Amino acid sequence: xxxxxxxxxxxxxxxxxxxxxxxxxxxxxxxxxxxxxxxxxxxxxxxxxxxxxxxxxxxxxxxxxxxxxxxxxxxxxxxxxxxxxxxxxxxxxxxxxxxxxxxxxxxxxxxxxxxxxx
Amino acid sequence: xxxxxxxxxxxxxxxxxxxxxxxxxxxxxxxxxxxxxxxxxxxxxxxxxxxxxxxxxxxxxxxxxxxxxxxxxxxxxxxxxxxxxxxxxxxxxxxxxxxxxxxxxxxxxxxxxxxxxx
Amino acid sequence: xxxxxxxxxxxxxxxxxxxxxxxxxxxxxxxxxxxxxxxxxxxxxxxxxxxxxxxxxxxxxxxxxxxxxxxxxxxxxxxxxxxxxxxxxxxxxxxxxxxxxxxxxxxxxxxxxxxxxx
Numbered sequence: 001x002x003x004x005x006x007x008x009x010x011x012x013x014x015x016x017x018x019x020x021x022x023x024x025x026x027x028x029x030x031x032x033x034x035x036x037x038x039x040x041x042x043x044x045x046x047x048x049x050x051x052x053x054x055x056x057x058x059x060x061x062x063x064x065x066x067x068x069x070x071x072x073x074x075x076x077x078x079x080x081x082x083x084x085x086x087x088x089x090x091x092x093x094x095x096x097x098x099x100x101x102x103x104x105x106x107x108x109x110x111x112x113x114x115x116x117x118x
Numbered sequence: 119x120x121x122x123x124x125x126x127x128x129x130x131x132x133x134x135x136x137x138x139x140x141x142x143x144x145x146x147x148x149x150x151x152x153x154x155x156x157x158x159x160x161x162x163x164x165x166x167x168x169x170x171x172x173x174x175x176x177x178x179x180x181x182x183x184x185x186x187x188x189x190x191x192x193x194x195x196x197x198x199x200x201x202x203x204x205x206x207x208x209x210x211x212x213x214x215x216x217x218x219x220x221x222x223x224x225x226x227x228x229x230x231x232x233x234x235x236x
Numbered sequence: 237x238x239x240x241x242x243x244x245x246x247x248x249x250x251x252x253x254x255x256x257x258x259x260x261x262x263x264x265x266x267x268x269x270x271x272x273x274x275x276x277x278x279x280x281x282x283x284x285x286x287x288x289x290x291x292x293x294x295x296x297x298x299x300x301x302x303x304x305x306x307x308x309x310x311x312x313x314x315x316x317x318x319x320x321x322x323x324x325x326x327x328x329x330x331x332x333x334x335x336x337x338x339x340x341x342x343x344x345x346x347x348x349x350x351x352x353x354x
Contacts, residue, residue: 001256003296003351005327010319012330016298018351019256020119020137023299026331060121062134063141063231067333071218083128091123094130095144095229097185098218100307100334111331113299115121115136138237138255178239180252181259181349189336201246209241212248213262213347215303216336233239233254 006053015054021062022054022114032105036074039107040081047112056114058085061092067109071098078108124171133172139180140172140232150223154192157225158199165230174232176203179210185227189216196226242289251290257298258290258350268341272310275343276317287350294321296351297328303345307334314344 007014016023027050029042051057066082068074075096092112101109125132134141145168147160169175184200186192193214210230219227243250252259263286265278287293302318304310311332328348337345 001351001353003298005325008325008327010322010324010327011315012300012327014329016329018298021298023329023349025329026333062121062136062139064130065229065331067331071220072222075220079129086128088128089123089126091126091128091130093132093134093141093143093229095183095185095227096220097144097227102307102311102332104308109331109333111301111329113141115119117119180239180254180257182248183347189338190340193338197247204246206246207241207244209244209246209248211250211252211259211261211347213301213303213345214338215262215345231259233237235237 006050015050017054017116020115020117022056022116024050024112026109026111028101028106028109032103036107037077037081040078043108043110044081044085047110051114054114055116059087059090060115061090062113062115064092064094065111066094066096067099067101068096069101069107071096074107124168133168135172135234138233138235140174140234142168142230144227144229146219146224146227150221154225155195155199158196161226161228162199162203165228169232172232173234177205177208178233179208180231180233182210182212183229184212184214185217185219186214187219187225189214192225242286251286253290253352256351256353258292258352260286260348262345262347264337264342264345268339272343273313273317276314279344279346280317280321283346283348290350291352292350295323295326297326298349298351300328300330301347302330302332303335303337304332305337305343307332310343
């Protein structure tokens with residue numbers, strides 16, 4: 001089975017496709033002045049774009065990891081945006097933990113796997 | 119390849135099945151007055167149930183992530199319960215890190231992938 | 237599809253192979269007196285060995301999680317070693333977060349999935 005990579009740089013690929021699976025890199029927001037809800041919306045927009053480039057979409061998510069800088073303050077806000085974004089009945093497996101991320105103004109990062117193809 | 123989801127809610131599915139793989143959500147204990155050993159036992163019982171619903175079992179684990187709220191205090195206690203639970207010679211790949219979890223009284227969370235089918 | 241395990245102990249397997257995928261355990265350095273660059277080099281050498289035992293190599297990486305004890309201090313140093321190690325154009329999907337690891341002198345841990353076989 002061949003491997004296809006999307007948005008490759010020397011550190012990471014935005015997505016890697018292999019054998020019917022898409023492995024996405026953790027996505028972070030570009031405008032980090034936004035609050036956690038706004039940052040989550042940005043992250044999910046980037047994920048929509050990566051999934052489209054991968055021949056997948058948000059109806060075919062398998063698993064998600066979500067990192068929040070402040071899980072006590074931001075769990076509810078992230079969940080509201082996340083659940084609105086998800087198609088009904090298509091939620092992936094998920095774990096959400098608190099972690100400091102690559103930059104102190106990043107409040108949320110999301111990494112997904114998804115199914116590709118038919 | 120079709121996708122099958124188990125215990126779906128608006129945020130997550132307990133398990134997602136696709137192409138011979140089961141992706142489980144991070145499991146946390148219900149009785150959070152228990153110590154880390156007790157919480158780990160609860161988590162593993164929930165995982166056994168999810169694996170059974172997924173057509174898999176603990177002899178077919180592929181990979182695990184384990185989060186401990188206090189890795190210094192609880193690493194040994196979690197490992198003892200974990201190793202007793204695992205069938206001999208069937209341990210998954212694993213990483214264990216420290217993290218604050220969705221609620222301050224959650225001491226351990228475990229997320230797994232497993233093989234399904236024959 | 238059968239499951240093959242490499243370097244199995246009662247807690248974890250160094251790698252688990254199934255259906256064209258290799259799931260590696262999080263790798264940590266042995267000499268923990270080294271700085272983060274040195275620890276990253278040790279981790280990547282252990283990963284090279286595990287990938288070889290798995291019938292894979294660093295040209296076939298799918299996804300990586302990298303944990304740093306101090307992401308502010310060590311992100312650049314880890315990235316430099318990581319990018320030198322990666323073959324051009326073959327970077328996996330990746331997420332890097334800060335976390336305390338199994339021992340306070342472990343500065344970096346890396347967990348990978350890779351494709352095996354042809």
